[in-house]
Amino acid sequence: MILRWCRELGMGAGFALSGGRPGWTRMLLTALGVGLGVMLLLLASTAPTVRDAMQDRMGARSPVFLEEGEEAGGDALLASYELTGFRGTMVSGLLLEPLGDPEAAVRPPGIDRIPTAGELYVSPALRDLLRSEDGALLAERFDEASIVGVIGAEGLSGPHELHFYLGTDTLSKEPAPSAVSSFGEDRSNSGMDPVFVMLIVVIIVVLLLPIGVFVLTAVRFGGESRDRRLSALRLMGADNGMTRRIAAGESLVGALLGLLVGACLFLVARMFVGEVPLPYGGVSPADTVPAPLIAASIVVLVPACAVLVTLFALRKVAVSPLGVSREGTDRGRRLWWRLVLPAVGIAILAVLGGGSASAADEWAIVTGVLMTLTGFTLLLPWIVEVVVARLRGGPLSWQLATRRLQLNSGPAARTVSGITIAVAGAIALQMLFSAVDEADREATGQGPSQVQLVASSSVDSSAEGLAFARGIDGAEGVASSFSILRADLPLVGAEPDSSGRQERRSVVVADCAALDKLITFSSCADGDAFVAGADGDGDSFADRGDASVVRPGDRLDLDNAYPGTGVTDPRPWDVPRVEQAGTREFTVGETYEGLFVTPSAFPVEELSDIRSTVLITLDPRVPDAAEHVRNHIGIGDPGLTLHALSPDANSTEMAAVGDALRAAAIVTMAVIGASMVVSTIEQLRDRKRQLSVLVAFGTDRSTLGASVLWQTAIPVVIGLVIATGCGLGLGLLLLRMAGLPVTDWLSFVPLVGAGLAMVVLVTLASLPSLWQMMRPDGLRTE
Template sequence: MTRRLAELALGAKFAFTGGREGWIRTLLTALGVGLGVALLFAAASIPHVNQASSARGDARVPAASGGKKAFERTDSSVLFDMVGTEYRGESIGGLLLRPEGKHPVVPPGLGALPGPGEMAASPALRDLLDSPKGELLRARLPYKVTASIGDAGLLDPTELFFYAGSSTLTEASGAARTNAFGGEVEKLPLNPVLVALTVVACVVLLLPVIIFIATAVRFGGERRDKRLAALRLVGADTGMTRWIAAGEALAGSALGLLVGTALFLFGRELVGGVRFWSFAAFPADFTPAPALAALVLLAVPLAAVVVTLFTMRSVAVEPLGVVRATKPRRRRVWWRLLLPAAGVAVLALSPRAGVDQGVTDPNLVAIGAILTLTGIATLLPWLVEAAVGRLRGGPVAWQLAVRRLQLGGGTASRAVAGITVAVAGAISLQMMTTGIHADFVRTTDQDPSRAQVDVTANFPSGERAQRMIHDFRATKGVQAVIGTVETYATRPGAYTGDQIRPTTSLTVGDCATLAELARVGSCRDGDTFVVHPADDKRLSAWVDQTARPGEAVNLDSTSDYDSSAKPLLWTLPRSARQVLSRPDPMGEHRYGIFATPGAVDVTKLPSAETKAMIKVDRAVPDAAEYVRNTAAAIDPAMHVRTIDNVERDKQYASVQSGLRTGAIATMLLIALSLLVSQIEQLRERRRLLSVLVAFGTRRSSLALSVLWQTAVPVVLGVVLAVAGGTALGVALLDMVGKEVTDWWLFLPLAGTGTVTVLVVTLLSLPPLWRLMRPDGLRTE
């Protein structure tokens, strides 16, 4: 062991004292390894990112009262109400606060509660309000910004959030009381299908990184072998040369760990304030889990030594040279086919995981995906060797490329193995995502053509509810308002024991509004209707028990359980017509008693719920934002939502956002890795390129040969990726009980991989021109 460590140390010394060539080789290895290590550290930080964001979110939630006893008013209690909104597709969270004593509790991120008319805003919200883009939002949040919320009170640096002070907030208006911040938000477990999708995504995104690191530690192999031959000449045996080579790779990977750590620390500062779709985090959140970080720090140098020792077994280092130029032995294919076959078999035999079924074993999913994708990577060198071994003739550039691939196709295959695995994994992920899409993105019964915005508010005053409808109709960009004032109507009388008091709803609106909710036919102010559900006889009978023409109903439900309250009786006219309901723009069927304002004075209703479905003029920019401004002016706690015929599961949307972000990072790494590998290969052949130019070979022919040397393995790799990725996708869909819905998903993904290679080749042309200069013939 002491001797082997000494040989590793000698190899590490050669890596740093081998002159300019040695330093360049070591730096290229370090750069390649560093890129992979930085991405691995980022992946190892995801658990801490989620944990830190979740902890900050829980810390600012007002504590809920426990048991049957609510919080009592104290010197530290605070009244609060949720007053979030939406602005041009961005969600804005907010809390309206009113202290009840001199020492109120303060949410994290603040030093003190904002006073009445004041607001503490997140930095992102503050910037938005100060910019021209926030002009409409300033009218909706008419508070004076007096403080910024600190990092401890925000989920991420791009979050739009605020705390506003109020002097009118009361429990009667819907506020709640708390004496502490630090509740716990209920978190639903991840759907079993999404668990499987997430596991596959992690494998797909990280496996190309690992493959590239294994490729990077083999940079500079040909020039290193010549030096090893010189060591054999002065007395080193075969085993010693292998361990010295491993020491050189170890030195490059160790330096790569430092480079990767530096890139990670620098990169997290850059991306800390950037939002990728719905993903963002503070720089400090990107802290790798200690166990995962230790695994990376140990695995990368160990992999460098193991990979080098393994590859050196096929190289005969002799005192007079390295026996590498002879025709290599044929690669065996049988064991390469076993890997993807075993992976598909593991997925086929794993427990099924449907949307409403039990959770499948994530370990089996990961093993199956790893075996399949690793098998694809190991099949690529054999496929390249088998294909180029039969190629003959053609233009000069083509012959140069083919001959190079015939003599050293393994190097080219390793360079594109990462992109092959990435494309295969992306195809399988896309097939799986498309197959489960219908389970997480469903079509609703809502009709955006009739109305685009739905507004709901609880008001203790029918008069104020009527004013709300009037204000919306006067709002800029509003074409029509389907506005109703609703309350409960119960059958008066004494009910004891288990008797259930017949109850229905009273809906008051003008004739145009009622025509949107029921098939009222002819209508004028003063008319009343008894509306039955179109296809529910049980509910229809329940309506008839309460809504009896010529009989009275009670419009104040508080008297039903409070004997001291006086009932508000109203007689349903005998002229009330029986009609059927129709779905409103929200897709809901309303039934009960319908009345026009001339039949019921809504100003005398003690309590009423107001609903408004608003149709906006799409030609007016920001029409929906004007509606939200009106709603906020009436009541900041009013609930406003967009009417949409498509509903997307939040967990599914979150996983999709993570996939997009990870895919971008992986594709960037693959492009950089190809570029570094391409430059390293060109540098290794600098003397050969200079000789060819000196003998009259056209520079354009050499440039085209470089393109063909990369294009041929990539085309073969994409073909292999399509076949392997499709097989993996079918196995994954079968595991979750779904079928393939689109067999042509691979086309854009295969095109992306091909374009990546073209871009990398173009970027490698400037170094190629420099390497073809005559001074490349200089030697010592």
């Protein structure tokens, strides 16, 4: 039996290959529709290899720092991370200083030697930016360094990463420099927040499910012309089972050719993937390799689905020598079985709800979302059939479109099913993404007139700290600033922890005007001291029993140098009487709790190590004000830091997910549009004779063009209505799983608008084929 089935499938393949120009055209359209889907599936299958390759490179360049007390070898070097920003983009780097012979020192991948002081290795993207007109302001930050080389691809996360290595001789002058014994760290176990995992899983399902629908739709192209061939086969003596398997063989050829087309399109797209500015430095074409197991599944499942879908489509088709009839055409489609799949999917997601997403199994989420979205698609043909059956009257173009849909709404519903899934999934996804994005924001309570930048530097005295603050206050783009001095002092008499570190207390020294911006108090005069901080219940910081609380009578060591600096003899300072104070609403990125003292109440000049912190408000009238301040600060000084604050400080992971979502959505919508064009052209080919007859009887071309528009628009509008309702419902279920509130009820508006715009674009793209098929030679027959 297996041999007979293979022989009949092969016979169908032979018919497809020997069908002349119409057969080849139909097969090429099928291959193009399948190929577009296969291309996107193959691109998606590269995600695991891209992620692994990126993690391997990031791990290979990560410095392995020596533990405290560990002896440095002859190949060790000093290293310090250096981060700066430029117009919202992070520029990362590493300061390097060899301890011994630079030639013998370990080096990160991508460079051939350790740069000496003032030498700079940059990534290709950073080199191009520094040389461009847009990067002239950033180039001022690197003016004192000379570029001596370019970092190789093995030392970068991606082709667009902005990364550098800067040689310096200042690290050895730091109190506690960090020595590096080697480069290379295992980052394979780096975890991710379960809510982010759920978000990414939903993104993958939502973006790839429409592609699967389009593949299944493409393998059913040419249904009406296929019916005529099947009748001829029955006339020649074939039974029903044989005709179905021959039809499946025809679909199999289109699917196999579609695999080849999809692989070619993938190879072409792979060549340009490095040009797309994706998160984390983009993706290198060399990394864009399909995961073997996923690629093998695509190669096996696409042809298998082509055969199974054809057999399924013909299960209720009676093929006779006189024609083809379909069971149940008069009574219409049944509804009850179409409700089972979405009901089960909704039940799975509802069981996972109640804010327990962190413990939910990703496979259960995938199953629930898949079944729910697929169930919505199964409802579409039934709803389209019910709606179009009630459409009456209207202009001639409207009547031509509605009558065509009433005769056979299946192809139109199948064509629209992909966009219905895409829009429904995108609405749910956008609701989830908006809620996760909102929850990920760290509201600082800042306004435009408050702090946007915080600069900090190690100083030796209050006078040096004052000079540092005055220099920043006079920098271009600074509207105002205030400064504080901070120190971490060891607690005298406290037992060291298991690692030998002594317990420390944080002290902030500032005048009353500066303290007023950080804490609240009834009155302040020079010589006062405050302890500030309160939890959510209003309990004072001093009453909570926190191990880091400073109390009157505590003794703090003014020799606050860290181990290894040579300072050993303690010089205790007794904490004076303190007043209770409260913290301000905004915390400028840090928790300002603990001991706050005015200058005369604390012997600042006796400290061994102190940091001057300047809190900066930018002038909104100065373009690139933040960049001017960064240029004033410069790079290369490990003891000096500058970081930007924002009322909405999104995490890097969230920003990356958002960028990837937008890029993938653009690609998916492009494939949706292309597939709809191919499907519309195939439907027009099946109606070539009818179109020619209508033209011969005097029907205007504009009327026929408008009928194509209505024939596309009616199912799409119905599908968008279904997608909106189902997408909002699915979004609510996903938010319930994540335990998040709804933050975006209008997420469907731009998506529905994009769907309607696609109707117009598909119609315009199919008009040339329509004009060609309305020629008189379409009346010819054999």
